[in-house]
Amino acid sequence: MSYQINKGVNRPIEFKGLKAQYIGYLGGGLVTLLVLFAILYLTGMAIYLCILIIAGLGSVLFYKVYGLSHKYGEHGLMKRNARRYLPIYLKFKTRRLFYEKC
Template sequence: MSYRINKSINSPIEFKGLKAQYIGYLGGGLVALLVMFAVLYLIGLAIYLCLLIIGGLGSALFYKVFKLSHRYGEHGLMKYQAKRYLPTYLKFKTRRLFHEKR
């Protein structure tokens, strides 16, 4: 089975509908789920319960990452997060900043 990865010039990497950084988010989430499965299994939780928990969280992870990828696109999520840190207005107590000549 072979997968096609779009790597044309000046285009983001796209794999199965995921674009750019969302591939990394999904990979990181899957690694975290693998570690969580190992921890749950080592503390003595039943294997079927571990599989149920990890399966549910994995499904939620895939749903959320694909939803973010389709909603925001390549750079939209970073722009959305950056916009939250912009002030709504600027307040100056003095006009000295605008009167200084350089």
């Protein structure tokens, strides 16, 4: 009896070069662009101008999200954002912490 092994069990989700949370960022950005297109069209703006604006913003969105994905990878953006919560320095008023035996 032989079993088929799934070799992608612990690998991150990847779609066309986008890794992990960046797929969600791109999806959310596209939904936002769809809503923006609807708002622009309903306000009476010319359809060609709406398409031009949305195409430009969509290009910027794809460029930025792919850039973030390639620069920071799967967890790098979360690590970069977590860095701002680290203290700049630690201050101790006594050395007793370092002299105590375990």
